[in-house]
Amino acid sequence: MSKKVLLTGDRPTGPLHIGHYFGSVQNRVAMQDDYDSYYMVADVQALTDNFNNPEKVRENVIEVAMDNMAAGLDPKKATLFIQSQIPQIAELTVFYSNLVTVNTLKRNPTVKAEIAEKSELFGREGESVTYGFLGYPVSQAADITFVRSEVVPVGEDQLPMIEQTREIVEKFHRIYNCSIFPLPQAKLSDSPRIMGLDGNAKMSKSLNNAIYLKDSPEETAEKIKTATTDSETTISYDPQRRPGISNLVLIYSLIHNKKPGDIVKDLQGVTYSAFKSRLASDLNAHLTPLRNKRHELESKPHYIKEILEMGREKALKKAEETMSLVRAAMKINY
Ligand code: ATP
Numbered sequence: 001m002s003k004k005v006l007l008t009g010d011r012p013t014g015p016l017h018i019g020h021y022f023g024s025v026q027n028r029v030a031m032q033d034d035y036d037s038y039y040m041v042a043d044v045q046a047l048t049d050n051f052n053n054p055e056k057v058r059e060n061v062i063e064v065a066m067d068n069m070a071a072g073l074d075p076k077k078a079t080l081f082i083q084s085q086i087p088q089i090a091e092l093t094v095f096y097s098n099l100v101t102v103n104t105l106k107r108n109p110t111v112k113a114e115i116a117e118k119s120e121l122f123g124r125e126g127e128s129v130t131y132g133f134l135g136y137p138v139s140q141a142a143d144i145t146f147v148r149s150e151v152v153p154v155g156e157d158q159l160p161m162i163e164q165t166r167e168i169v170e171k172f173h174r175i176y177n178c179s180i181f182p183l184p185q186a187k188l189s190d191s192p193r194i195m196g197l198d199g200n201a202k203m204s205k206s207l208n209n210a211i212y213l214k215d216s217p218e219e220t221a222e223k224i225k226t227a228t229t230d231s232e233t234t235i236s237y238d239p240q241r242r243p244g245i246s247n248l249v250l251i252y253s254l255i256h257n258k259k260p261g262d263i264v265k266d267l268q269g270v271t272y273s274a275f276k277s278r279l280a281s282d283l284n285a286h287l288t289p290l291r292n293k294r295h296e297l298e299s300k301p302h303y304i305k306e307i308l309e310m311g312r313e314k315a316l317k318k319a320e321e322t323m324s325l326v327r328a329a330m331k332i333n334y
């Protein structure tokens with residue numbers, strides 16, 4: 001029996017942090033044995049809000065691929081490729097754009113929140129939002145479907161994109177009287193969202209509140225030492241009332257593969273500073289194999305490029321297969 005197809009990816013907007021690692025990378029590594037897995041570096045999507053900073057996007061293509069490989073994504077099992085190298089995704093995006101109304105895109109909750117966050121780029125009321133940014137969920141539907149993916153491991157913020165993809169697939173099948181694509185399903189990770197070390201709701205590349213996978217053990221320890229907690233003295237897991245310390249307990253529990261409510265019992269009577277040093281040394285120990293592998297990969301960027309080139313060839317074959325079905329269904333197979 002052939003394996004189900006899985007597609008996932010990262011935007012090359014910065015190196016990955018432990019929020020990405022526990023939130024999605026671990027999951028995709030665990031699934032690569034059971035699925036025909038595609039991993040995409042979403043450079044075209046990154047350009048929708050970084051079109052004026054192409055150097056940043058280019059620099060981070062190798063970074064995010066390297067972080068994933070260091071974490072265990074195995075090029076023998078998964079196909080790694082760069083979005084812009086598959087022109088069929090752009091072609092499919094154009095066809096799908098007829099099936100989605102502008103109002104639906106404006107109502108997408110993730111798109112709405114991101115437009116509000118990017119007021120410098122898109123204006124205070126979003127009045128300067130570009131056609132490309134507003135349409136990125138359509139392009140994401142093309143990413144997911146060009147390999148005819150069934151499973152898409154993502155974080156919570158991506159659920160509206162998967163829903164949009166399902167709507168496009170259903171409409172495409174109805175209008176063009178065909179059945180080319182599976183209805184894709186989101187696969188959420190078991191780990192909830194990791195907060196920033198500064199108490200912000202999201203650990204983020206852009207807020208300087210993250211522990212990067214590539215940080216040194218010393219940088220990691222220093223960041224944990226200065227992480228926001230509170231003025232209480234006992235350690236408990238209570239994310240609503242005590243978000244800072246609970247986030248550290250959550251990270252600690254993920255390293256030890258236990259539930260935060262359980263692991264907190266081992267921390268009774270431990271001071272904040274003793275807990276923080278224990279967390280730093282355990283996190284560093286947990287990340288050591290990944291960091292060693294990353295150092296090894298950093299010395300051979302050509303190897304990463306070769307992997308991405310091999311992935312491009314495989315993804316292109318799949319893309320052409322899908323597009324011949326699509327063009328026939330749309331009666332443009334002249
Ligand atoms: P950007 O700001 O450029 O969008 P990002 O940090 O949101 O960057 P993405 O490349 O958009 O990263 O997302 C990669 C994956 O990591 C997604 O599935 C997302 O849901 C997940 N993710 C991102 N931040 C966190 C976090 N703090 N905790 C858990 N999962 C996260």
Ligand code: MG
Pocket residue numbers: 011
């Ligand atoms: Mg994002």
